[in-house]
Amino acid sequence: MTHTELKQRLSMSVDDIDAPSDLAQRARQAGSRRLRRRRLTSLTAAALVVIAVGGGAVARDSLLDRIRPDDVGMSAAGDPYGFLMKGSTRGDLADDKAYLNQVVQAWQRSHATSQNQDRGIFDNLRGEPKVAWAGTTPAGRAAVVVQQSYLRHHDNIQLDHEGIYTLAGFVGEGADGTATLVADSYPAPGVGMATGFVTGASGRKALVVLDTGQEVGWSHQRIYADDGSSRHDYTPLKFEDGVSVVELPAGVDLDALRLSPLPAENRGWLHILGVPFQQGSQSGGDKRLWPESGWLLWAMTSGAEDLRKSALDSLDNVLEEARDPAAYLIGSSMWAGYGRTPDGSRLLLGEHILDSDPTRVYAVLTSKAGSTTIIPGGVPDKNAALPVSIKLPDGQGWAVAQKDAQLSYRFEGGAWTSPRANASLVPAGQDVEVKVVLRGVEKIVQLR
Template sequence: MDTELLSRSLRDAASTVDVRSGFPERVLLGARRRRARRRALVVGATAVLTMVVGVGSAALWRHPSPAAVATDLRLDQPTRGDLAGDQEFLATAVRAWEEGLPRSWNRARGVFDDRRGKPHVYWAGTTPAGRAAVVLQRAFLHPHGDLPPADTDREVTLTGLVGVDPADGAVKLLGDGFPSHGDTLTGFQFGPNDRTVLVPDPGTPLSVSANPRFEGDSSVRDWHPMRALDGVQVAELPGESRADTIAVESSPAGGGRDHRTRVPLVRARQYLGLAPSGVRLDPGLGWRTGVTWVGGDPRPRPEDLLNHFQEALWRARAYDPYAREHGVPRWLVATRVDGRPVLVGELVSDSQPAQVYVVSGEGAAERTTRVGPADPAAELPVQVPLPDGQGWIVARPGARISYFTEERRWVLLGRDAALVPDGRPRVDVEIVPPDGGSRIIPLQR
């Protein structure tokens, strides 16, 4: 194209046009108005879009839709385990899941009211307790009176264990669970005496422990690694293991102080109604006398003494941190020796026999000593020698307690409990129980 010729032609054409006065100014003004209108439209549209997005985001935050929840990737994976190719067993596992849910202890909580998609057998394999399968299914938890608000208005993955019931050999749903209270895993105990433990593999090593034991004044546990089986971790506990004291932990070195590292376990025998579902506390002496003060005035507040006793036991690691329940001390004998508090009481737990403990001193001088279990059938069940020859604390509810002095006479100390002065080489104590009669108990270090 000849650009010079085009330019000259345009100039010649423009020279013949008669432009009215003020035309250029009006053109510029119109252009400014059009530009302003375009800007206003853009700003308004942006504001409306921002408001819609903001309101929509707020609505989604308050009421998450199922589509907004990330799907559990395990639901789309092929079945794992050495029985993954056994189609008959996989069908049996799904059928056991469907038939078992109406009898689940979670049914009344509305957990299964809005199940979504089909059940998926995540794992099927051979365990020490026979064939077993882990079944997963999506569900949306709606607000329900039996569920914490933090657990509702969200989609979760239900987890169930299908396996052999030792009672009749049938394949049944042995337990189910769902993420609750921050837990992301559910483990299962099943097989004879619930001694086989299975947990869907979280991708990190897990450890299992059976019965806690005492080491000196503290409660300790021995931990053993669980065995990985292509998607799950499994362990079989020894025959002497108590099913209700088994624990699974991802970080046993933490000493049980972080609840987030524990794996909650569902016991099959409890789930099937073959074992009590409640917590069984060792009754110990069975006393319920509260705080008995034998130290003269001034008397501390009973609640302060109980708090001191419990906190001292925690500091001394007397409590098994994996126990499901610890009883508040039901009885406590307290006194003061050389200005220092001395407390004798009983630690009651569901994971080990009740133990009598002595807490003496406070602060840096505090000392916690385990005496051991007391004999409820003994004439004088509590006979605790105090250190440095400071005497004895003795107790038997309802009994009048006296001691025989070096001047060879009996001195009444009180009822229920007493601080008995030390004697060399021994001191004799007389107790008169509520049913009458008199017993002489020699106290000898």
């Protein structure tokens, strides 16, 4: 996708987009790229991803029977679903001929409406579809079906070369209980495959993960830690008969589901299909505090103008280093407060948002010695008189912000200070109050 095409998909303008050098290798979902940019103005954009299945195979009985290149006309690395063409159908429904026929029919009916149809992947199908696995899950019956296809170069597809590739379809139950395609996938150069999918039309849902021979863990929630970092903790999957099936907790946020090779030291990039956000749907609008205003820079103290020019980038760089590596879409702050605390530390204030999570606010302190501390302020209340109020450590005061407001403070009912616009550093003290004057309305907020 070009930068022009991306801008057309954004609901608002983009100031700058920086794609990492390995983007093409790690960010394709059925030929559509995930863009990990800096400071997107809108988070309604679609995103992402089928990323390479890294790690070596382990010596257990998995679906990944080692195949010779001449078995499918190309290497397993170039045809990551090729191993599913080998052997007989596995799973507890492998002998249910009626169900297997339903799966094949669901696969064949789905091509015309597939999100990959315009890439021509179904134009030259070869041989017959094969059900690689069919089984019972807590959310009903499910299956994986594969078929080979001769793929050719054209404008809407990325290939190492023209030739035979294996397509995969992931099948669950529709609302009427019949076999229904959840999603399909094909290989793109330099990447592996989607290894998991979510099934269950209503009520109970299950995650089904292919056994590719590597140790894999799963997670259903992101953790935001007190040190300002975020992460997923992964529970190892147990594979049986070629898959792992996990019943998902009631009310689980499907956007938060992740798979990762273990140990989960870096980005796993094992994609899950059947999850709207990860497949590229809109995330419900930009949830940041003031996304419509353009880039905003607010002095919180006097004598800090040297911090102004680098404030947004410095804030973004620190929060980027600490964020969950499994995030698909990252929204940086469009505003930054900057100043110096009583001990001479550099103070930055802003927000950061991951995927479809609520936005979170952060203060960043950098001491004279160069050590950096992130102080998380949690999820802000956009409708509050003072949406941003973060208590700083070691008696450095409070960092506060409200766009377009005049902010002044006082201690123990004393006199109000001169107001400062938009953001301010409030010194530590007893019975501290902030007066917020916004569009002629005055409100008093006590800091705790």
